[in-house]
Amino acid sequence: MVKGGLTVMETVESIIIGGGPCGLSAAIEQKKKGIDTLVIEKGNVVEAIYNYPTHQTFFSSSDKLSIGDIPFIVEESKPRRNQALVYYREVVKHHQLRVNPFEEVLKVNKVDNRFTITTTKGVYQSRFLTVATGYYGQHNNLEVEGAELSKVSHYFKEAHPFFNQDVAIIGGKNSAVDAALELEKAGANVTVLYRGDHYPKAIKPWILPNFESLVRHEKIDMHFNANVTRITEDSVVYEQDSETHEIPNDHVFAMIGYHPDYDFLQSIGIDIHTNEYGTAPVYNRETFETNVENCFIAGVIAAGNDANTIFIENGKYHGGIITQSILAKNKRRSNHNFLLIN
Numbered sequence: 001m002v003k004g005g006l007t008v009m010e011t012v013e014s015i016i017i018g019g020g021p022c023g024l025s026a027a028i029e030q031k032k033k034g035i036d037t038l039v040i041e042k043g044n045v046v047e048a049i050y051n052y053p054t055h056q057t058f059f060s061s062s063d064k065l066s067i068g069d070i071p072f073i074v075e076e077s078k079p080r081r082n083q084a085l086v087y088y089r090e091v092v093k094h095h096q097l098r099v100n101p102f103e104e105v106l107k108v109n110k111v112d113n114r115f116t117i118t119t120t121k122g123v124y125q126s127r128f129l130t131v132a133t134g135y136y137g138q139h140n141n142l143e144v145e146g147a148e149l150s151k152v153s154h155y156f157k158e159a160h161p162f163f164n165q166d167v168a169i170i171g172g173k174n175s176a177v178d179a180a181l182e183l184e185k186a187g188a189n190v191t192v193l194y195r196g197d198h199y200p201k202a203i204k205p206w207i208l209p210n211f212e213s214l215v216r217h218e219k220i221d222m223h224f225n226a227n228v229t230r231i232t233e234d235s236v237v238y239e240q241d242s243e244t245h246e247i248p249n250d251h252v253f254a255m256i257g258y259h260p261d262y263d264f265l266q267s268i269g270i271d272i273h274t275n276e277y278g279t280a281p282v283y284n285r286e287t288f289e290t291n292v293e294n295c296f297i298a299g300v301i302a303a304g305n306d307a308n309t310i311f312i313e314n315g316k317y318h319g320g321i322i323t324q325s326i327l328a329k330n331k332r333r334s335n336h337n338f339l340l341i342n
Helices: 021-032 083-094 173-185 207-217 262-268 299-305 320-340
Strands: 011-016 037-040 105-111 114-119 125-131 166-170 189-193 220-224 224-232 235-240 243-248 253-256 272-275 278-281 295-297
Touching: 011 021, 011 114, 021 037, 021 083, 021 299, 021 320, 037 125, 083 320, 105 262, 125 253, 166 243, 173 189, 173 207, 173 224, 189 235, 207 220, 253 299, 262 278, 278 295, 278 299, 295 299
Parallel strands: 011 037, 011 125, 125 295, 166 189, 166 253, 189 220
Antiparallel strands: 105 114, 114 125, 224 235, 235 243, 272 278
16 A cells, blocks of 8 residues: 555455455455455456356356355356356455455565565555465466467467467367367367377366267367477477377467466465475465464465365365464464463
8 A cells, every 4th residue: 555655554464365266265254253354366356267268167066166155046057157257256245355456466574473465556464364376377387399489378268269270289188178179169170189098087077078079070180198399380299109290280279287376385485395196385284274374375276286186166165264273363362362461
């Protein structure tokens, strides 16, 4: 906050970084219990969902995506992206959540048991901090020659610009299959290059039959055990069964996954642990408190690189657990102060 040219530090009891469904759910739970809470979001509410493909359909039914005791009702069995955007906006309005949109957190320091949060718009101080920044904002790197070319994208939005274009999709999971279906429908020449040797079990069961049918009828070229080695301005080179292939190409979608912003988590002081299951932040499974006292994580970032274990459906409950942890800490502090006075 800036007054008279001077930056004035605003004090809030609890700050939540990230305004996705899990961050909003945490804010609702804290507000219900009288905790002064502010959500800081670098875009607007549920920014990741806004960045989903325009015609995206969710894996889950709408009731599993609902938060804050507000029913999410749609006619179809699975809600679409635009329906979710409307729903979460209404939730924010109903609960009168305090959200600062289009404000990016630049730095978090902890001094004397208080967090100082510096953003693009101001400086805040809080006793409690919850990081709910998701993972969709950071794509996994495609480590091949030509990956930096402007024709390579890591996010798919609309199919129309790729009408009658040669499009290669690297990857074989839901985002890759969804993009392939939309692109084929729009008249693109689609080739899917997947390093696995069969369709992953994680693919949404209601879209796989359609995809397989298009592959069988040669509407989509699907190649398993395919490892891309080079991308040029007008082609893609890949290896398959010890043979090298080169196909004409106008655009590449590298749908190879996403991960939490580990650099940001580590800058706060949160430890990152890597084992045979992957990489993830260190936190107490019963309280969601990290190794940094009074700093919690919520939502999909708790799963680290394994995005198939935590979704909106179960991440939305983290906020209630965190709220109980904060209340317990406040109670202990109150009891301690009472003993000191007496």
